[in-house]
Amino acid sequence: MLEADQIDRLFALLGAAAPEENRPAPRDRAIEAKLGRDAFGSLVGVVLSAQSRDAMTALAKRQLLARAATPEAILALDEAEIAALIKPSGLYNAKARNLKRLCSALLERHGGVVPASRQELMDLPGVGRKCADIMLRFVYGVPVIPVDTHVFRVAQRTGLAAGRTEAALAADLDCRVPAGWRWGAHMWLLNHGKRCCRARRPACAGCPLGAICERNGVGSTSA
Ligand code: SF4
Structure with a gap:
């Protein structure tokens, strides 16, 4: 070593x-609180990015958020519709299932606000260490x-x-x-x-x- x-x-x-x-990156509690609400789109993008090229992830994210931009709105869709919207990102059936579980957990545990701690992020369905650290580094400005x-x-x-x-x-x-x-x-x-x-x-x-x-x-x- x-x-x-x-x-x-x-x-x-x-x-x-x-x-x-x-x-x-600037880190400020007021910004963090705001990002906690606006960060939902970023979290969706990070989850969709698994084994997907950047352009395909961006297209899938755009299609989904244009139809449903909040955890509540995504939960109101059925899995087949979510899968169709995110199809460009690949693994769309599993990702659709995970997104429903993720939105449900976000609402139940955090009132729909994306948490800013690694452990709370990793406790969400479909969010592993890499996803959590991408959110911390690029959304919340933590030097991980x-x-x-x-x-x-x-x-x-x-x-x-x-x-x-x-x-x-x-x-x-x-x-x-x-x-x-x-x-x-x-x-x-x-x-x-x-x-x-x-x-x-x-x-x-x-x-x-x-x-x-x-x-x-x-x-x-x-x-
Ligand atoms: S290309 Fe990679 S493996 Fe080769 S010298 Fe550089 S860091 Fe090392």
Whole structure:
């Protein structure tokens, strides 16, 4: 695993091209309370994004929210109608079922307001650690590091963090990433995974992390 000075170096290298990503988001209780109501659309989008491309997720979310924009309105639809509206995002029958359960739980437990704590988010049907952390990071302005497939791969390969699952690795990242890098970490790791440290044929030869990456150190470039 990378030592503390190597972790600093990794983020300094990754962040050099996009230092603006490391800017804290404003957090304010009044904004949070407002977002708690407006955040419903974001939560729907995050749930629909599972195994779906961004454009398809956006289309499915737009179609659903145009027809029903509140938990109450979605609960009033039957599952088949929800499934038809969100079909572009894939897995639409399971997602329709989950959305009904999610809306029901939101109304029963939180009066329809999306909660702003990880545990309360994860207690909602269909919301795992990644969904909860995306909501915290991008909607509520909390400096957590959501772990998707790209972040998982880069963190594993470099030796930044370890874990058999995305949730386990997210917990390890929480312990290992210093406060000074936490705002930028998600987008930097995500973009590095998409552009350079790809699942197949990572571009190790030109990688800025080549000198500190554990996987590069053993000379393997396979996924
Ligand atoms: S050196 Fe290779 S494996 Fe390591 S981060 Fe760069 S692209 Fe990924």
